[in-house]
Amino acid sequence: MFCIQCEHTIRTPAGNGCSYAQGMCGKTSDISDLQDVLVYMLQGVSAYALKAREFNIVDGEIDSYVAKAFFSTLTNVNFDEARLIEFIRSAQGYRNSLKVRYEHACMLSGVAPEQLDGAATWDLEEDKAALLAEAPNAAVNRGLASINEDILGLRLLCLYGLKGVAAYMEHARILEQTDAEVAAEFHRIMALLGNDPTEMELLLATAMEIGKLNYRVMEMLDLGETNKYGHPEPVQVNMKAVKGKAILVSGHDLCDLEMILQQTEGKGINVYTNGEMLPAHGYPLLKKYPHLVGNFGSAWQNQQKEFANFPGAIVMTSNCLIDPNVGQYADRLFTRSIVGWPGVKHIDGDDFSAVIEKALSLEGFKYDEIPHYTTTGFARNALMAAAPAVIDQVKAGNIKHFFLIGGCDGDKAERGYYTELAKALPDDSLLLTLACGKFKFNDLEFGDINGIPRFLDVGQCNDSYSAIQLALALAEAFECDVNELPLSLILSWFEQKAIAVLLTLLSLGIKDIRVGPTAPAFLTDNLLTALNEMTGLKLITTVEQDLADCLSA
Numbered sequence: 253m254f255c256i257q258c259e260h261t262i263r264t265p266a267g268n269g270c271s272y273a274q275g276m277c278g279k280t281s282d283i284s285d286l287q288d289v290l291v292y293m294l295q296g297v298s299a300y301a302l303k304a305r306e307f308n309i310v311d312g313e314i315d316s317y318v319a320k321a322f323f324s325t326l327t328n329v330n331f332d333e334a335r336l337i338e339f340i341r342s343a344q345g346y347r348n349s350l351k352v353r354y355e356h357a358c359m360l361s362g363v364a365p366e367q368l369d370g371a372a373t374w375d376l377e378e379d380k381a382a383l384l385a386e387a388p389n390a391a392v393n394r395g396l397a398s399i400n401e402d403i404l405g406l407r408l409l410c411l412y413g414l415k416g417v418a419a420y421m422e423h424a425r426i427l428e429q430t431d432a433e434v435a436a437e438f439h440r441i442m443a444l445l446g447n448d449p450t451e452m453e454l455l456l457a458t459a460m461e462i463g464k465l466n467y468r469v470m471e472m473l474d475l476g477e478t479n480k481y482g483h484p485e486p487v488q489v490n491m492k493a494v495k496g497k498a499i500l501v502s503g504h505d506l507c508d509l510e511m512i513l514q515q516t517e518g519k520g521i522n523v524y525t526n527g528e529m530l531p532a533h534g535y536p537l538l539k540k541y542p543h544l545v546g547n548f549g550s551a552w553q554n555q556q557k558e559f560a561n562f563p564g565a566i567v568m569t570s571n572c573l574i575d576p577n578v579g580q581y582a583d584r585l586f587t588r589s590i591v592g593w594p595g596v597k598h599i600d601g602d603d604f605s606a607v608i609e610k611a612l613s614l615e616g617f618k619y620d621e622i623p624h625y626t627t628t629g630f631a632r633n634a635l636m637a638a639a640p641a642v643i644d645q646v647k648a649g650n651i652k653h654f655f656l657i658g659g660c661d662g663d664k665a666e667r668g669y670y671t672e673l674a675k676a677l678p679d680d681s682l683l684l685t686l687a688c689g690k691f692k693f694n695d696l697e698f699g700d701i702n703g704i705p706r707f708l709d710v711g712q713c714n715d716s717y718s719a720i721q722l723a724l725a726l727a728e729a730f731e732c733d734v735n736e737l738p739l740s741l742i743l744s745w746f747e748q749k750a751i752a753v754l755l756t757l758l759s760l761g762i763k764d765i766r767v768g769p770t771a772p773a774f775l776t777d778n779l780l781t782a783l784n785e786m787t788g789l790k791l792i793t794t795v796e797q798d799l800a801d802c803l804s805a
């Protein structure tokens with residue numbers, strides 16, 4: 253195995269990457285190798301999806317399938333061999349189907365079909381041993397002997413960024429948002445990466461194209477969520493337990509939460525959000541359910557302790573899942589969609605009765621805890637509604653700086669930086685946040701500036717789209733470039749969605765972003781220097797230093 257896609261990756265003086273029997277996330281070498289085979293096979297599907305488009309052959313089912321299957325290879329998503337083998341099997345079938353249709357169209361048009369190579373020609377036996385035997389040919393560091401590490405690093409920046417895009421495409425698809433042009437661009441980049449490009453300029457340009465593609469996908473996702481559930485409104489969310497039977501819903505998919513809320517109505521079960529599901533409380537058509545009682549727990553890295561203490565059923569609708577056997581709650585855990593863990597019950601379709609039965613069979617919370625609240629719901633519309641007042645306060649000199657501190661959470665001690673930074677922000681600044689990194693400080697009190705809350709939770713990681721809209725609106729109001737605003741972006745990364753969002757921000761020309769707690773291990777020193785020169789991207793240092801630099805910029 254060789255995997256280097258997340259911030260947890262093993263770093264040694266001899267080199268970076270999880271390459272032993274098991275990754276830091278708990279992924280076995282077999283799972284890692286099967287994921288490599290799947291990704292390479294999907295690149296072959298994309299190569300033929302692209303050729304087929306030359307004859308206007310567009311298969312929406314296959315377009316959606318490629319993004320969904322690719323999503324299953326993100327960090328902390330799918331650890332189930334059988335599911336991955338099934339994904340590979342289907343991918344091969346789809347690739348063959350597109351190839352036949354493409355060649356038939358060529359024949360009808362009297363042109364010779366192009367002979368593709370690499371993943372597009374891969375014929376695999378479908379048993380596990382045969383698939384694993386092919387894994388070295390699919391490994392993300394294949395051909396390393398013939399390229400330098402900077403090229404590999406850029407390929408991986410693109411591959412991992414595109415994984416994040418795929419995840420958002422799948423989230424958008426569930427909300428009935430698909431787009432054939434987006435799918436075509438996605439296939440183009442998938443196929444390109446499957447051909448192991450070696451030119452640095454091409455790869456850098458591709459990274460920016462991935463960022464732009466992701467911006468479009470986040471826009472689709474925003475549309476899907478707001479069309480279906482309304483525009484989020486600021487809301488206080490109780491973070492303490494309420495007496496009674498309970499279901500905990502984690503991950504990003506609002507549709508799953510809605511179905512669970514509908515199916516538990518009148519059954520005496522309280523529903524809680526966890527992790528990235530917290531912003532769901534702001535959506536009018538979700539917060540109307542009185543039995544959506546609050547948020548339980550914090551970010552993914554704490555789930556083994558927090559889920560073990562949750563006396564009800566737990567549903568993982570998407571990332572981040574970690575080993576449920578450690579906390580011994582696997583028997584009351586349910587996975588959805590692309591998520592999988594061997595032995596954990598997977599819910600296909602729309603029937604959550606198994607979850608409800610499990611919740612009813614468990615004790616639930618015995619007592620009400622003293623409530624403690626956080627606020628969420630400052631997504632696009634709420635921010636835009638607040639923008640005129642914010643602009644007035646900026647003009648009056650009462651708001652002097654905006655900080656966006658967001659991204660992924662994780663368990664490294666260095667991440668305490670983000671808590672300390674939030675605490676150290678000057679009183680005349682606003683703190684916007686998003687994604688699960690907010691749990692580092694969203695239980696703190698930040699007060700307000702003449703009625704404008706200083707702490708603004710914009711939403712999930714994909715709601716970076718809303719934060720970008722606010723930045724653009726402020727730049728327009730002050731007739732300046734976004735980079736001239738008193739705005740500092742200080743991000744925390746862990747997994748591939750964060751890479752996609754970072755590429756989006758860079759592709760929009762946003763400069764001087766700080767990222768931490770450590771540099772992505774797949775980026776070499778040369779690449780970090782190049783990105784710094786191009787965009788001002790830099791690593792976090794100390795709270796005091798970074799704050800001083802941000803405020804003096």
Ligand code: FS2
Pocket residue numbers: 527528552571572659660661687688689712713714746747749750
């Ligand atoms: Fe947090 Fe994990 Fe949102 Fe990331 S729940 S680190 O995948 O997607 O952010």
Ligand code: SF4
Pocket residue numbers: 255256257258259260261262269270274275276277278279284326327328
């Ligand atoms: Fe290692 Fe992260 Fe890959 Fe897991 S996902 S094997 S922790 S690099």
